[in-house]
Amino acid sequence: MPSVCFYFQVHQPFRIKHYSVFDIGKDHFYEDSEKNKWIMDKVSEKCYLPANHKMLELIKRHKGKFRISYSLSGTVIEQMELYRPDVLQSFVDLAKTGCVEFLSETYYHSLSFLYNKDEFVRQVQEHDQRIEHYFKQKPKVFRNTELIYNNELAAFIEKMGYKGILCEGVDRLLNGKHPNQLLKPVGTKSIKALLKNYRLSDDIAFRFSDKNWSEWPLHADTYASWIHKVAGTGDVINLFMDYETFGEHQWESTGIFDFMDHLPREILKHPDFSFKTPSEVIDAYNARGVYDAHDFVSWADSERDLSAWLGNNMQQEALTKIYSISNRVIDAANKDLTDIWGKLQTSDHFYYMSTKFWSDGDVHKYFSPYNSPYDAYIFYMNVFADFEATLQPSGKTTARKKSAPKTTGAKTKTTRTKNKQAE
């Protein structure tokens, strides 16, 4: 009895403003609040609100048979609190249906697992608290930033008490197996891995509106027939994608919402098929083999590796530097500083510095708020220089404590008022 498992990633970073060398030592507020708010508003109107509305409608229409899952980063939740409480409320409404599962991830959507395990644990715990606070459920399944994954992570996550983990179904690791089954990560006892079916996922996420694609225009019945082909050979089809697929990456005019409107009915036409959330999938099926990811994999770009964040010297330096001050931030024991440090760890900052300008470079460019990866590096390192200067070498907050960076919320408000006055 196969099932379909939807997981949507919802994330926005706190983008850094054009922070020049002249700002170092003077301006301790790094966020581009104007841009962050503008993007949050835009994505809310085009995607979050209409998509949530659609999902809620589908859940009600199918009387609990349509089930989905989300992972919301801490930074996007914070931006909803700041700029769009209505969006946050619409996610709470979805949670109340009982048909929606919320997954665990790092609060700051960071690469901390690669650099600092203690910080990783702190961020995961902070994230789960925030999820429980709003959605009244304790996450049981983990997904790491951009589905970055390896055996070690799976074992680590199992020790932290999770029963499942999401990852990319990478062809070279599947060795001819298909991704439509649960697998046991090498080196673990009971945790199960859900593997993304990237072909069927990308049909929606990337190819849906591509007029050069032989299947364009894609209709729900056709797509459902592809899903149904799995009957008899697999347990679960994992459709993992950015939530912004709906309305933002694929505009409403492409018909993406209509497609989604018909899809559950078309899939449920086959009596053997159902929708399940990741936890339900894990409870329903046994692992049918092992998944051996010795090296890190991810869902990014065609390489499915870490090169989108660690592909060049600028990215490597920026990442090394931000984690090199771990002890100094922790010693400072200052909540605001820790929070800013966390926000500087968000993976997007390093993604913007990518110089992979072949086929995937376009994607990098599309998502970047800067003119070039070099600008991204310059602004980030200037910010780092200022932030580092607020920390003392040995720890303890400095004499500059009074002018130390403030929390996002409070400071954002003052900045926004200032902007208003400037206008």
Place this chain on the structure above:
Amino acid sequence: MRKPKVLMLGWEFPPVINGGLGVACHDLCLAMVKHAKVTMIIPKSNPDFVVKDLNLIGLNTIDSRTLKQVNYKDEYKTFEDVHFIPSELNPYYTERKNAFTIPGVDIHSQYMKEVRIGRKQAKVFHIDDLYGGDVIEKVTVFGELASLLAQTLDFDIIHAHDWMTMLAGMEIKKITGKPLVVHVHSLEVDRGGVNSQGWVYQMEKRGMQEADLLMPVSNFTGNIINEYYGIDYRKIFPVHNGIREVKPFRTKSPYNEKVVLFVGRLTRQKGPEYFVDIAAKVLEKNPNVRFIMAGTGDMQNRILEKVAQKQIGHRFHLAGFLGLDKVRYLLSIADAYCMPSVSEPFGLSAVEAVQFDIPVVISKQSGVSEVLSGALKFDFWDINQAAEYILSLLDNSTLHRQVVDDAAKDLKNISWDIAANRVMEGYKKHGLIS
């Protein structure tokens, strides 16, 4: 004694400037008018920008069909109508030859434009920027118009600045028989390296061959002219640049670290990559230093990658292209200035640092090293030496003081009045004026 009349040919001139050339031409002219009657022809002038005692003519204000100045200020005389004279001006551009050989017909070029000035309709030389587009055509049309215009003017000496005006200078010399002086601020060999060839190099070589007198801005450049262009030293008469006086000031630095500054285009000539190497060396020994690089250029991305590769991005900052105010602000907080130029005809920026009482560490491959005794000098490739100098300057206040004091004395001998006197001396020595 009658003041000699000098016809200058310039390319960059305030308010249209790209780099040091425009400022140098302007300030030199300003000092020259005390000794000579100077007319300056430039591609583009702004009618609101008037320099006292200087007859400044922008070709954008000259109607090419009648060669009448179309936006007169009171101090300018009206030119008589002049008809076209065919010329062999353009040895490089055969496909445009037609335009030059039909007498009485205006110049056809993408850079000639019908404009309305006041109530008059005129066809003028019109370029948006000095170096973009087809710069060879720009230079050629400038030469043709300037040589036509020159026939309506009275002068004793032609004084051309750099390769952009050399074609005009040669043509005017040919038509009028007046002596040609070429002032050399920068050479293709500085910009492109010693293996430079190509149009610009050839133009420089020919222009300098045909000139009666060459005035490079330093002995360093004089040597390059001799070595790489094969010009006899007897024709070479170096004239060091001057500097405009400024009121230096200090600002409290926002950084906890000492600041080392680089100001210049990020091109091969300026040695920006060496600055990264030097910074990395300094930071190995003293992490409490911040390096700031002001300027932009084709090497920016390479520099950033190098900074990242050396893992010094937290102490090395690119500020981009900055206006004068921002540059002066940086000078006001800097603790040392570094100029690692590979080939620098002069290097005014180092003198500007000296004006702000900042000790300078400069490459020996620069003209300015000839006039600054109060400076620490290194061969541009010797990054260890440069790093050592910077470390010593930042650690040792006695050395710091000594270098700054010595440089302050040097400043007294760097002025545009001295440069103008030297130009007049050169004219005399070479028999161009009595």
